Amino acid sequence: MSIIPVYNCFHPVLKKKTEPVTEIDDGLVKLVDDMFDTMHKAEGIGLAANQIGVSKSLVVIDIGYYNEKYKGPPLTMINPVIEYFSDDIYEYEEGCLSIPSVRDVVERPKIVQVSFYDLNMKEHKIEADNLLSRVIQHEIDHLNGILFYERLTPLRKTLLKGKLKKIEKGQYQADYPMILPDGTFLPANKKS
Ligand code: ZN
Numbered sequence: 001m002s003i004i005p006v007y008n009c010f011h012p013v014l015k016k017k018t019e020p021v022t023e024i025d026d027g028l029v030k031l032v033d034d035m036f037d038t039m040h041k042a043e044g045i046g047l048a049a050n051q052i053g054v055s056k057s058l059v060v061i062d063i064g065y066y067n068e069k070y071k072g073p074p075l076t077m078i079n080p081v082i083e084y085f086s087d088d089i090y091e092y093e094e095g096c097l098s099i100p101s102v103r104d105v106v107e108r109p110k111i112v113q114v115s116f117y118d119l120n121m122k123e124h125k126i127e128a129d130n131l132l133s134r135v136i137q138h139e140i141d142h143l144n145g146i147l148f149y150e151r152l153t154p155l156r157k158t159l160l161k162g163k164l165k166k167i168e169k170g171q172y173q174a175d176y177p178m179i180l181p182d183g184t185f186l187p188a189n190k191k192s
Contacts, residue, residue, distance in 0.1 A: 003176070004038045004052040009098040009147050010168040010181040013050050018057045018143045021078045024121055028058075032076050032119060035060045042176040044097045046135040048142035051098050053179065059139040063131060072132060080116035080140055083125070085109040092134055094148050099167060100174035104160065106151050108137050 007013055021028065031054060039047040039060060045067070049058040062074040088110045095103045112133045115125045128136055138148055149160060166172060170180040173189040180186055 001037050002034050003041050004034050005177040005179045005185060006038065006042060006047075006051055006097045006174070007053050007179045008167065008170065008181050008186075009096065009149075011053075011098075011179060011183075012181075013053050013055055014098060014142065014147065015145045016050070016055060017145050018048075018050050018055045020057050021117075024078070024119055029119060031056075032058070032060060036062065036074065038176070039097070040065055042097050042174070045131075046139045047097065048139045050142060057143050059136075059143065061132070061135050061139065063135060067131075070131070076119055077114070077116035077136075077139075078118065078121075080114050080136070080143070082112050082114050082137070082140055084111075084113035084127075086111035092131075094134070094138060096138070096148055097174070097176070098142075099147065099149065099164075100178070101172045102149070102160065102163060102167070104149065104152055104156055106138075106148055107153075108134055108151070112136055114140070 035047050038052060045063045046061045049056045057079045059077045063070045064072055086109045089107050090110050091105050091107050093103050094106045111129045113127050114136055117123055168181060170186050175189050177188050178186040
């Protein structure tokens with residue numbers, strides 16, 4: 001079990017589409033463990049493998065860890081694919097461990113159906129709505145090299161420009177260790 005630095009959103013590994021997982025071995029099981037540890041430590045509810053520098057189609061989600069009211073189990077999704085998006089769209093504020101200090105409102109479909117494999121290579125197909133649907137869409141976007149600020153309205157994108165420039169330069173220190181776009185290690189903010 002280890003905490004792994006989270007890659008800054010401007011690092012090239014987050015702009016590249018990830019590769020499918022073809023084999024479940026001990027290394028992958030350890031990677032999933034480390035992803036849960038890293039996500040919990042950083043107080044996130046979802047994490048994609050490329051956010052810790054591993055370009056594989058794999059996400060972990062654990063909404064219940066920080067939301068007592070949420071009853072769903074932690075999820076490990078290998079090679080997830082969204083097979084259905086509902087027509088109804090809703091707005092909700094999102095954040096991202098790769099984009100420290102930014103939260104903004106994103107429009108997304110309310111309901112999705114997603115198929116994926118678990119660590120036993122068993123296939124699942126689930127329907128998700130509300131927060132779970134949103135986290136799944138946000139994380140699968142990561143696997144395809146898409147960051148949530150790319151889905152903002154043009155006005156919101158413009159308003160965010162200056163802040164994103166600062167994040168690119170590593171001027172926001174998070175409460176967890178990060179890797180900057182040039183590969184430099186940025187330690188966690190000790191004050192918090
Ligand atoms: Zn994210």
